[in-house]
Amino acid sequence: MEKKDEEIRERISNRKGSGSEENVEYNVHKADSDLDDPDAGLSEEEKAEIDKKLVRKLDLRLIPWLCLLYLVSFLDRTNIGNAKIDGLQEDLGMTNGQYNATLTIFFVSYSLLEPLTNVLLKKLRPSIFIPIIMIGWGICMTCMGLVHNFSGLMAARWFLGVAEAGLFPGVSYYLSCWYRRMEFGIRMAIFFSAAAVAGSFGGLLAAAIAKMDDIGGKDGWAWIFILEGLATVVIGAASFWMVYDFPDEAKFLSVDDRKRVIRRLAADQQSSAEHEEFKMDYFWASVKDWKTYTSAVIYMGCDGSLYAFSLVNPSLYCRCFDGLLTKYLSNIRGTGYSSTRAQLLSVPPYAVAAVLTIAVGYIADRTHQRGICNMVVSLFGIVGFSMLLGSQSPGVKYAGTFLGAMGIYPAISNTISWASNNTEGREHLLYPDSRPIFSNACPFKLKLAKQNPGVYKRGVTLGIVIGWGNLQGCVTSNIYRGDDKPEFYPGHGTVLAYLVLFQLGGSVVQYIMLRRENARRLRGDRDGWVEGLDAKQIEMRGDMRPDFIYTL
Known part of the structure; x- marks a missing residue:
């Protein structure tokens, strides 16, 4: 790829702008004055x-706490599955x-609000927005845990979706404003592995809390909601001090470190976007981009499968354990015993998934082959279902989980890393002299006029992709019906279809399309897109510039 980058640089340096004797300036980040380099x-x-x-320093300050927040978030949205087998x-x-x-009602409010939350994140600042929604x-x-009927539970689940909608797309966008493209994937994988840990930890926690049955006149399943909810409020309150703003104003960094973060982002054709003004051009750029829709299709397969798996698995494990008891331990079989062991059986599959999630993030960052990684792991899921x-x-069913x-x-x-990498910024530095601009009045803040304009587009794109994916929860939360016990054929078949058609099929299609587009750009077929444009017009094209090479 480095050889191809050299070819592009040489071709661009020899191109002439229409009606001008000067070379076209692709490097829109070049400084007008000397940069204060610490x-x-x-x-x-x-x-x-x-x-x-x-x-x-960034990893230690940002990643652990964000992982805790997502662990709590995923635990809170899926613990209803654990509560069900305890009598809810x-x-x-x-x-x-x-x-x-x-x-279903959780996913309706959750999905509808997700595309809007990144705009609110920017307006209110992460250190304010994230703690508020957590509380x-x-x-x-x-x-x-206090409801007494179906209507009360429906209302609580609706507002739970409203409040949780901002965390996952917000943190996905937030991390992309801190790290380079090839550093983002492993951090995103570590962050999301908290969901798998939540599945594992949730089973253990539910098994313990369910023992509080009849304490205070409350059932065991009610205590699951109450205690986990109160813990979330405490963590949310602490987040006012533990969640930081964008790099431009992060208080844990010195002025020199802020400069360094912004310089390395600019070298990767990014900006922190703290002071970027929202424009509808960014929204329409995302809506008109075909990659938004292919990424949404892939994420549709991922998220649809995820929620089916996480919401139904406690019941599925109960079925697996029931069968194992019948075959090997019929003399000690009991309802409470089976319920507790079913919770505990959910731990190992999630633990393995967490480890593999981090491993795939690391491999994809090093190889730059996110599409291939998606295809390989999809095959695991297809075989399992x-x-x-x-x-x-x-036993075979348990292995399948x-x-x-x-x-x-x-x-x-x-998939989120893949979508983020291919929106606005670039994977490979084609212009090593790219430099950010610092204002005289505020030496660690970028001048707006010189910022890359696509960070908002990335936020909108991630909101659309994640929102559409989570909307699939409305479907997959209804495919495992009680009437289909004990085999759940319609549910397993639907998840298998999601994996084959959307997760695997979408990854193959996007991989091929991106590969072909890269080939066209490397041949110079897209150079005509910027004929006669000035630097600002070229800048506004974002990832549609001919020098932008997509991650495969």
């Missing part, structure tokens, strides 16, 4: 060491259809 005069080795320490449906007198409706959904979760469909053995988790969880973070 590392000027240092050797390359010293600069590399400073950069390594800076990234380590029976105690509230709900039919199978009503229970599924409580799952809100913690209150909703606590209220779920084929085992669930085709076997009557509880491992492969199912391995096929779903890594693809979520990898």
Whole structure:
């Protein structure tokens, strides 16, 4: 790829602008004046060491707390599956259809608001927006433990979706404003692995909390909601101090470190976007971009499968364990025993999925082959759900849940990284002299006129992709019906279709289309797109500039 980059640089340097004797200026980030470089005069080795320490500082300050937030978020939205096997449906007198409706209503409010949340994140600042929504959904979760009927649970689930809508797209966008393209994937994978940990931890926690049955006159399933909701409120309150704003104003960084972060983002054709003004051009640029829709299709397959898997699995494990008990432990079989062990059986598949999610993020960052990674893990999921469909053995079914988790969880973070990498910025630095501009009045803030305009487009694109994917929860939360016990053929078949048609099929289609487009750009077929344009007009084209090489 470095050789191809050299070819593009040479071709661009020889191109003439229409009606001008001067070369077309593709490097719209070039400084008009000297840049205040905090590392000027240092050797390359010293600069590399400073950069390594800076990234380590960012990782320690940002990633652990954000992972905790998403662990809590995913735990709170899916613990209803654990509550079900501890008697939620029976105690509230709900039919199978009503229970599924409580799952569906969450995804309606959650998905409808997601495309808008990144705009709110920018307006209110991360250190304000994220803690507020966390406290809100913690209150909703606590209220779920106080309801007495179907209507109350429906209302609580609706507002839970409203409050939780901003976290995942917001953090996805937020991290992309801190890290370079080839650093983003592994961080996104670590962040999303918290969802798999939540599935594992949720089973253990639910098994323990369910033992509080009848304490304070509350059922065990009610205590699951109450205690987890109160914990969320506490963590949300702490987030006012633990969540930081964008790099331009992050208080844990010195002025020199802020400069370094912004310089390395500019070198990767990005900006932190803290002070970028929203324009409808960014919205329409996202809506008109074909990659928005192919990414949405892929994420549709990932998220549809994810919610089916995470919401139904406690019941599925109960079925698997029931079968194992019948075959091997019939003399100690009991309802409470089976319920608790079913919760515990959910732990290992999620733990394996968490490890693989991080591994795939690392591999995709190093190889720049996110599409191939998506295709490979999709095959794991396809085999796993084929085992669930085709076997009557509880042991084989349980093994299938491992492969199912391995096929779903890594693809979520990898797909988001893929979409982010291919929106606005670039993977490969074609212009090594790119430099950010700093204002005299505020030495660590970029001048607006010189910023790359596509960060808002990235935020809109991620909102659309994630919102459409999460809307699939309305479908997959209804495919595992109580009437289909014990084999759940319609549910397993639907998830298998999502994996084959959307997750795998969409990845193949997008990979081929991106590969062909890269070939056209490398041949110079797209150079005519910028004939006669000035630097600002070229800048506004974002990832549609002919020098932008897509991640495959």
